[in-house]
Amino acid sequence: MRTTTTKNQVMENSKVNTTWILILTSLGFFMSMMDSMIVTTASTAIRTDFNISVSTLQWALNAYNITIGAVLLVGVSLGERIGRRRIYNLGIFIFTLGSVFCALSNNINALIMSRVIEGIGASVMTPMSMAILTQAIPESKRGKALGIWSGIGGLALIVGPSLGGFIVAKLAWQWIFWINVPIGIIAIYFSKRLLPESVGSSDKTSPLDSVLIVLASAGIIWSLSEITSVNNLLIPMAVGTVGLILGIWFVRRQRIEAKPMIPLEYFKSSTFTDGNIATFLLYAAMYGVVFFLPQFLQVVGKANAFTTGLEILPWTGTLVLVAPFAGRAVDKFGEKMIATIGLICQGLGYLLIAIFINNQSSYFVMVIPLALAGIGLSMAGPALQKAVLGAVDPRAIGKASGIYNVFRLLGGAMGTTISVIAFYQFGSLINTRLFTSGFRAAMLLAAIMSTLGIVFSVQIKKKN
Structure with missing residues (x-):
C-alpha cells in the first residue's frame, strides 16, 4: 500500500513538473513571437511620434528578426556548452532589458538599437525552449508537447496585432514594450526554480566561426528583407552576395574542423x-x-x-x-x-x-x-x-x-x-x-x- 502511494506521488510530481516545463518553455516562445507581431499595429503611432518615413520605420521592424537570425546559432552553441536553462534565462533577461530600452527610446535610432538588443535575447529563447522541452519530455509524448508548444506560440499570431492596437489606442505605443517587463521577471524566476538544466556539447566555439555565421546570416536575411523595398538593387545584392560567400566559407570550415559549431x-x-x-x-x-x-x-x-x-x-x-x-x-x-x-x-x-x-x-x-x-x-x-x-x-x-x-x-x-x-x-x-x-x-x-x-x-x- 505504501509502495503504491509513493509511486502515485512520483507520477503526480512528474506530471506537475512536466506541466511547468511546458508552460515556461512555451512562454519564452510566445514572448519572442508576440514581439514580432505586436509592433506591426503600433508602427503608425511610432512613425507619427518620431516623424519618420515608412522606409526608416521598416528598420525598427526588421532589426529584430535580422538580429535573431544572425546570432541564433552562436547563442545555441553557448547553451549547449554552459547550460540550456542558463542561456534561456539569460536570453529572457536580455530581451526584457531590450524592452525597457525600447519603451524609453526618444528617437528612431535608439529604438532600432533597442530592438537589436531584444533580438539578441529572443534569438536563444525559441531554440533553447525547444531543446529544454524535448530533452525533458519522453519521446512517446514529445509530439503532443511540441504541438501544445506550437499552439501557444501561435497564439501570438492571434492576439499580437489586436493587443498592440488596443494598447496603442488606450495607452501609448511604449506600453507594448513595458508589458514584457513583469512577464520577463516572472518567467526568469520560475524558470530558474522549475526548469531542469541540461547541456549538450562542451566544445568551445571558434571565434572566427561565430563571426562568420553572424555576418553571413545577417547579410543574407537583411538582403532578402531589403531587396523588395528599394529602387537600387545593387546594395542588397552586394550584401547578400557577401553574406553567401561568408556562409560558404563557414560551411567549408565546418568540414575540416575537429569540433565544428554545426x-x-x-x-x-x-x-x-x-x-x-x-x-x-x-x-x-x-x-x-x-x-x-x-x-x-x-x-x-x-x-x-x-x-x-x-x-x-x-x-x-x-x-x-x-x-x-x-x-x-x-x-x-x-x-x-x-x-x-x-x-x-x-x-x-x-x-x-x-x-x-x-x-x-x-x-x-x-x-x-x-x-x-x-x-x-x-x-x-x-x-x-x-x-x-x-x-x-x-x-x-x-x-x-x-x-x-x-x-x-x-x-x-x-x-x-x-x-x-x-x-x-x-x-x-x-x-x-x-x-x-x-x-x-x-x-x-x-x-x-x-x-x-x-x-x-x-x-x-x-x-x-
Whole structure:
C-alpha cells in the first residue's frame, strides 16, 4: 500500500513538473513571437511620434528578426556548452532589458538599437525552449508537447496585432514594450526554480566561426528583407552576395574542423535534412501569406485593422485549436504521415483562395480555405519539429533546434521576398483589381511552395 502511494506521488510530481516545463518553455516562445507581431499595429503611432518615413520605420521592424537570425546559432552553441536553462534565462533577461530600452527610446535610432538588443535575447529563447522541452519530455509524448508548444506560440499570431492596437489606442505605443517587463521577471524566476538544466556539447566555439555565421546570416536575411523595398538593387545584392560567400566559407570550415559549431554529419540523416528543407518551404509559404493577407483584407475588403484581425482567425486560430491534437497524432501515426497531410492541406487551402478570390468576392469565400491552410500548418509544424530533433543524438538536440530555427527564419525571409516579387510581376497597388491579381499570384506561389515541401516530407524515415 505504501509502495503504491509513493509511486502515485512520483507520477503526480512528474506530471506537475512536466506541466511547468511546458508552460515556461512555451512562454519564452510566445514572448519572442508576440514581439514580432505586436509592433506591426503600433508602427503608425511610432512613425507619427518620431516623424519618420515608412522606409526608416521598416528598420525598427526588421532589426529584430535580422538580429535573431544572425546570432541564433552562436547563442545555441553557448547553451549547449554552459547550460540550456542558463542561456534561456539569460536570453529572457536580455530581451526584457531590450524592452525597457525600447519603451524609453526618444528617437528612431535608439529604438532600432533597442530592438537589436531584444533580438539578441529572443534569438536563444525559441531554440533553447525547444531543446529544454524535448530533452525533458519522453519521446512517446514529445509530439503532443511540441504541438501544445506550437499552439501557444501561435497564439501570438492571434492576439499580437489586436493587443498592440488596443494598447496603442488606450495607452501609448511604449506600453507594448513595458508589458514584457513583469512577464520577463516572472518567467526568469520560475524558470530558474522549475526548469531542469541540461547541456549538450562542451566544445568551445571558434571565434572566427561565430563571426562568420553572424555576418553571413545577417547579410543574407537583411538582403532578402531589403531587396523588395528599394529602387537600387545593387546594395542588397552586394550584401547578400557577401553574406553567401561568408556562409560558404563557414560551411567549408565546418568540414575540416575537429569540433565544428554545426557538425555536417547531421545532414547525412535524410530525416534531418529533408525535415529542415520541408520546414523551410512550410514557413516560406506561410510568411508570404502573413505579409499579403492582412493587406488584401484592408485594401480590397475595406476592413479596418481590428476587423482584419478577426477575419484572419479562421487561419491563425487553428494554431491554438489544432496543434495540440496534431501533436498527439504525430506520436500515434508518425512524423512522415502528419507532416505530409499538413503540407497537402496548407497547399490546397492557398490554392483554393488563388482560384476563387476576386476583387468583388465575399470574404466568406476564404473562410474554409483559410481554415484548411491553418489546419495544415498546425499539423506539419509539430511533425517536422519532432522529426528534425529526433534525428540526432539527445546531446545534440540544442544544436538541432538552432539549425531548425535558422531554416524556419530563412524560409520566412525568402518566402516574403519571392511573394513580393510575384505580386508585382502580376499586379500592383494602383487599384483593387490589380491588387487582387498580385495577391492571387502570391497565394498560388504559397501553394506551390507547400507542394514542394511534400517532396521532402515523404522522405522522412520512421524512427526505429
